[in-house]
Amino acid sequence: MRVIAGKARRLILKSTPGFDTRPTTDKIKETLFNVLQPDIAGSSFLDLFSGSGSIGIEALSRDAKFCAFVENDPKAVRCIKENLEHTHLSEDALVLAKNALSAVNELSIKGYIFDIVYMDPPYHEGYEQPVLQALAGSGIINADTQIIIEADIHNDLEFINESAFYIFREKEYKNNKHYFLRLKQ
Numbered sequence: 602m603r604v605i606a607g608k609a610r611r612l613i614l615k616s617t618p619g620f621d622t623r624p625t626t627d628k629i630k631e632t633l634f635n636v637l638q639p640d641i642a643g644s645s646f647l648d649l650f651s652g653s654g655s656i657g658i659e660a661l662s663r664d665a666k667f668c669a670f671v672e673n674d675p676k677a678v679r680c681i682k683e684n685l686e687h688t689h690l691s692e693d694a695l696v697l698a699k700n701a702l703s704a705v706n707e708l709s710i711k712g713y714i715f716d717i718v719y720m721d722p723p724y725h726e727g728y729e730q731p732v733l734q735a736l737a738g739s740g741i742i743n744a745d746t747q748i749i750i751e752a753d754i755h756n757d758l759e760f761i762n763e764s765a766f767y768i769f770r771e772k773e774y775k776n777n778k779h780y781f782l783r784l785k786q
Contacts, residue, residue, distance in 0.1 A: 602655055605631050607662030609688035616653040617676045625656060625721065625751065629774055633749070634659055636772065636781075637717065640747065641665050644716035647708070647741070649701045649732065654681035656719050661690040669695045669713065671704040701732050709739040717747050724753040724777075730760050737765035737784065748782040 602614045605627060625633075633656075634641070642664040648657030649671045657668040670681050678698040685691040697704045701720070708715075718736065722728035729750055736742050748766065752758060754777055761768055761782065770781035 602653065603627060604655075604659055604662045604688060605634065607659070607664065609658065609662040609690060612688050614653055614655050614658065614684045614687070615680050616655075617674070617680050629751075629777070629779075630655065630659060632772065632774075633779060634663065636770075636779075637747070637749075638663070640717060645714065647671070647713075647715040647718040649704070649718065649720040650722045650728070651681055652677055652721065654684050654696075656721070657694070658684055658688055658690060660717070660719075661693055662688065665693070665717075667693050667695070669697060669704075669708060669715075671697045671699065671701055673698065673700045701728065702735050705732070705735040705739050705741065708741050713741050714743065715741055715746055717749070718742060719749045719751075721751040724756060729756075729758060730764070733761070733764055733766060733782075742784065744784050744786050746783065750780045750782065752778055752780065754778050 604612045644665045646660040646665045646668040651670040651672040654670050657670050661668050672678050685694050766782040767785050768780050772779040
């Protein structure tokens with residue numbers, strides 16, 4: 602796993618050992634950032650269920666102005682911090698060692714607003730719906746915020762049609778999918 606582009610390009614990132622996290626492959630990350638590239642520079646990025654932090658680090662490397670990393674696994678939190686130090690991107694990062702719902706609440710209280718939210722929760726655990734509900738009522742996103750959910754290709758996220766969000770783009774891969782969402786106006 603490596604940083605693909607930007608100021609930390611080609612640096613190798615650590616990942617947590619075992620099966621507690623599921624790193625996004627370099628190929629999928631590259632495709633994702635090809636889609637997001639026009640919106641990254643100067644953006645405020647939220648990486649929920651961060652794992653090793655590779656998505657948020659890629660955003661910072663590509664000139665996002667700030668990234669908040671949210672992860673509740675202590676080994677993964679250490680990995681994120683080590684990767685940020687290794688890439689020299691710690692200065693523009695905030696690492697929250699807590700679950701996504703608590704982090705959304707804390708970020709709301711502190712007045713953060715994000716341009717891009719990326720969430721890669723464990724597959725088939727049902728985290729997507731409560732986290733989207735929390736985001737919708739939090740004030741940390743607005744109608745221009747892009748929310749990207751990485752999900753297993755067989756995940757049923759039909760609830761989104763009845764939520765405060767709409768899907769404006771989908772990108773399918775061999776085993777997973779990216780849903781691109783925005784708040785309904």
